[in-house]
Amino acid sequence: xxxxxxxxxxxxxxxxxxxxxxxxxxxxxxxxxxxxxxxxxxxxxxxxxxxxxxxxxxxxxxxxxxxxxxxxxxxxxxxxxxxxxxxxxxxxxxxxxxxxxxxxxxxxxxxxxxxxxxxxxxxxxxxxxxxxxxxxxxxxxxxxxxxxxxxxxxxxxxxxxxxxxxxxxxxxxxxxxxxxxxxxxxxxxxxxxxxxxxxxxxxxxxxxxxxxxxxxxxxxxxxxxxxxxxxxxxxxxxxx
Numbered sequence: 001x002x003x004x005x006x007x008x009x010x011x012x013x014x015x016x017x018x019x020x021x022x023x024x025x026x027x028x029x030x031x032x033x034x035x036x037x038x039x040x041x042x043x044x045x046x047x048x049x050x051x052x053x054x055x056x057x058x059x060x061x062x063x064x065x066x067x068x069x070x071x072x073x074x075x076x077x078x079x080x081x082x083x084x085x086x087x088x089x090x091x092x093x094x095x096x097x098x099x100x101x102x103x104x105x106x107x108x109x110x111x112x113x114x115x116x117x118x119x120x121x122x123x124x125x126x127x128x129x130x131x132x133x134x135x136x137x138x139x140x141x142x143x144x145x146x147x148x149x150x151x152x153x154x155x156x157x158x159x160x161x162x163x164x165x166x167x168x169x170x171x172x173x174x175x176x177x178x179x180x181x182x183x184x185x186x187x188x189x190x191x192x193x194x195x196x197x198x199x200x201x202x203x204x205x206x207x208x209x210x211x212x213x214x215x216x217x218x219x220x221x222x223x224x225x226x227x228x229x230x231x232x233x234x235x236x237x238x239x240x
Contacts, residue, residue, distance in 0.1 A: 020090050022168075022206055023125040026083040026097045028117050031134075035112040040076070047083075049115055051139065052076040052106025074105035074195070077141070079150065081117060088206065093173065096121075096204035101150050101190050102197035111141035114153075119202075121160075121170070131160045135172050147193040157207055167211040176201035 030049035033041050043049040054074040061068055080100040088094040096119065119133045136153040157169035174188045177200045184201075192198055 020208075021088070021125060022090075022123060023085075023087045024121055024123040025085045026119060026121055028081040028083060028097060028119045030079065030081070031116045031118050033112045033115040035114075036109055038109040039112050040110040041112055042076075047081045048078065049080075050076045050078045050104075051110075051112035051115075052104055052141065053110035055105040055107055075102070076106055077104040077111075077139070077148070078102040078197075079115070079137070081119075090168070090206050090208050093203050093205050095176070096172065096202045098199055099150075099175070099190075099202055100197060100199045101192060103148050103192040103194050105194045106141065112139050113141075114138050119172070126163065129161075131170075133158055133160075133170055133172070147191055147196075149189050149191050151189040162211050165211055166208050169207045169209075171205055171207065173203045173205055176203040 028047055029045055030043060030047070031045065033039065033044060033049070033051065035041075035051070039051065040053045041049065041051045054076050056071065056073045061070070078101075080102075082098040082100070084095055084097050086094050086096065099117075115137055117135050117137065119135060121131045121133070123129050123131070135155055138149075138151040138153055140149040140151070142148060152172065152174055155172045157171040159167050159169050161168040174186045175190055176184050176186055177190075177198070179185050186203055190198060190200060
């Protein structure tokens with residue numbers, strides 16, 4: 001009897017464990033930018049999104065008695081997403097890709113105020129399938145010498161997979177960057193002065209919780225058979 005109970009527990013545990021590790025790769029595109037009527041954007045539907053009309057200025061320089069004036073047009077602001085491979089267990093943080101933010105000097109009124117990242121997971125384990133998650137970014141473009149920000153809007157765990165009575169969720173936790181001591185820190189906002197750029201890791205996590213979906217029929221049949229066998233054993237002992 002103890003052997004049968006041990007086998008039943010191992011069977012149930014193995015059904016859950018089969019989906020505990022996720023492997024595959026990521027890719028992404030930027031979609032649905034919002035902004036004022038004069039917003040200027042490029043790269044919608046690709047992994048490189050730019051916004052704003054580059055500011056033009058004349059720069060005058062002099063050496064001794066000779067002066068020169070040069071016209072400069074600055075580049076627009078830009079977000080670039082780069083996908084990566086992943087191999088992670090449930091409840092462990094992992095890198096879901098990389099985001100580069102370049103803060104350009106742009107004309108007021110040509111900015112974008114938000115954009116979505118459609119993040120695609122191409123799974124190879126526990127099975128072959130793809131899932132798309134959408135995350136919003138707020139783009140702050142202010143006229144000041146301090147700098148501008150890209151902020152990850154609130155992300156909630158999203159259900160994408162169910163197996164053996166367990167639901168699995170994905171959540172984008174934030175930006176991973178290294179501090180001055182070389183430690184990886186998790187933040188939800190990237191701040192940059194104009195003309196600068198930074199690359200951050202996108203940190204994600206898979207989580208799980210029991211679902212209301214019944215276990216596969218084979219498990220119930222095994223359980224019914226086990227209970228029947230136990231009843232027969234008890235009856236046999238009683239008759240003896």
